[in-house]
Amino acid sequence: MCLSPLGSYPRPVPIRIFGVIPAKPFILTKIIATLGPASCEIPVLTRLIEAGVRVFRLNFSHGTPESHLQLLTAARTASEQGGIPVGVLGDLCGPKIRVGKVIDGGVELEMGQPVYFQRDPIVAGADPEAPVTFNVTYDRLIDEVEPGQRLMINDGNIHVLVMDKSEDRLIGTVTTPGKVTSAKGVNLPETKLSVPSVTAYDWKCADWAMEHGVDFLALSFVRKAEDVIKLRQYMKRKLKGRLPMPIIAKIEKPEAIDDLENIVDASDSIMVARGDLGVEMDLAAVPIIQKQIINMAHAYGKPVIVATQMLESMIEFPTPTRAEASDVANAIFDGTDCVMLSGETAVGKHNVKAVDHMARIALKVQENVASEQRRWGTPPAKLQADRSRMAALAHGVMTIVRDMNVKYIVVWSQNGGAARHLSKNRPTLPILAFSSDQQSLRRMTPLFGVKPMYMEQPADTEDFIWQVDQLMQEKRMCNVGDALLVVAGEPIGKPGSTSNIHIHYVGDYFGGRGA
Structure with a gap:
């Protein structure tokens, strides 16, 4: 490791632009x-970016390979048109059990109403004279319940108590009413x-994701x-030798909590999937478990995502x-790397506003953390x-950042590894991570504090610093x-x-103020 200024290197006449836009x-x-x-639609995706x-999350629980490809293509196009790297996360269904088809508009289940579950396909509610009967996507449901x-049903909003069963169906009674849709x-x-x-x-979806270059896979x-x-x-x-997609392990089962440390160690990233977690376990325990998962992910330097119902009301209303x-603010205070919107952007009436509100909340927390010097910027014990x-x-970078007034951390990270290491330490200023590889740029998108930026591979470190210097001035990102x-x-x-750390002052090309 060395601390070195930018040495003499023949260049065209440098630009010097004063005043940050x-x-x-x-x-x-x-x-x-x-x-x-x-x-x-591309215009909507552009506004979301x-x-x-x-x-962007591609939910394999809904849609067809054709519709998935349309969404993936639209996301890639919006990213390219805006010049901003955006990753795509493919979310595998897993053994998620769902009801089958329900009549348009759904079926309203009332307290004490009898409900049936059968093996054979049926459209629930199609016959208004018959008891409401659902089929489900798990063939052995009747055998095992x-x-x-x-x-x-529906993230635990509707409860049915099983009263009896026969060879081909379950008979239940509604104990918590509500509407069920397909x-x-x-x-x-x-x-x-x-x-x-x-x-x-899931295996078919994983094959599709690999074939079409999806950036992350959530299990x-x-x-x-x-x-x-x-x-x-x-x-x-x-x-066959190519680098597999990073795997995001979704924690939503009690068994996962029992093996949490091993799961975190085996995964590239962790998602706190609070919807099913809050149904499978005591709802009152979810906030505590969320903090435990975030802390464990930090201990291993793994990015963590907090998801489900973060701004749920914005599916219908323009403000959260x-x-x-x-909830969003506290997840960020706890140290989550990412916050995720589900129905808010997939089917919501105010999807762009939802993102805007989430961004504003995140920025306010960020300003508070920076001013109070809270937990950010301190690497976990396992990383130390x-x-x-x-x-x-x-670790050396973080020490310098704490001691100096640095505008940005700048790193050449061709495959994203250096950016990941820097992000693990959770600095309180942006990491500008440059690469000439588009896939690497997309895979850096969920990393805390990292701004992936494209650059043709420079000849050497001095050339890299020169190009960064000019770019910072051209874009008015620095004085x-x-x-x-x-x-x-x-x-x-x-x-x-x-292996090297350089302190470079913008506009200084021959070492004068380098340190």
Whole structure:
């Protein structure tokens, strides 16, 4: 590791532009938005990106391969047109049990109403003279559910108590009423199911995601670390030496909490999937579990996403509730790397406003953290114990950032590794991560504090610093004299070569004020 100024290097006459153009503040916490009927057109996606979205979620629980491709293509196009790298996350269904088809408009279940569940396909509510009968997507439901156990529909909003069963159907009574529409989720917190963690449909979706270059893959209903390992091994075999997609383990089962540390260790990232987690477990425990998951992810330096019902009311209303605003803020205070919107952007009436509100909340928290010097900027104990070269370099960067008035951390991170190490330390200023590889740029999009930026590979470190200097002035991101902390290596672009720290002052080309 060395601290060195930019030495003499023949260049064209440099530009010197004074005065920073006020720009939209950079938000360290990343926003993920789910694609759907309300967010499928390029103009809408462009507005979502402008509002702050940096990752789009493609939910494989809904739609067809054709509709998924349309959404993926639209997301890529909007990203390219805006010149902003945006990742796409493919979310596998997992063994999610859902009701089948329901008549348009849904079926309203009333307290004490008898309800039937059968194996054969049926459109629930189609016959107004007959008892409401659903079929579900899990063939063994009738075999494994026993009288006295509960079925919970639509994220636990509707409860049905099973009273009796026969060879081909369950007979239940509604104990918590509500409306059921097609494909709503079914949870069975009191029933031990034999359903596999990765279903046949999940394997097909994983194949599709690999074929079409999806950037991340989320695995639902993870129960143990072996579920993640199995998926990673499958992708490695399929990709034949190519780098598999990073795997995001969704924590939403009690079994996952029991094996949390091993799951975090085996995964690339973690999602706190509060919808099913709050149905499968005691609702009162979810806030505590959320903090435990975030802390464990931090301990291992893994990005963490908090999801589900963050601004749920904005599906219908143009402003969030105060409780929702506090929920988003507290997740960010706790140290989540990303906050995710689901129905708010997929089917909501105010999807762009939802992103805008989330961005404003994140920025307010960010300003508060920076002023109070809270937990951000302090690497976890496990990272401090990491003796690798890149870990030591990242720790050195954080020490300098705390001691100097630095405008940006700048890093050449061809494959994203250096940016990931720097992000783990959660600095309170942006990391400008440059690469000439578009896939690497997209895979850096969920990283806390990282702003991925494209640049053709420079000849060497001095050339890199020169180009960054000119870019900062052209885009009015810096004033002449602002300090940049530059992290790179020689030969530049070679994975694992990052080993140098440079302090560069914008507009200073021959070392004068370098330190």
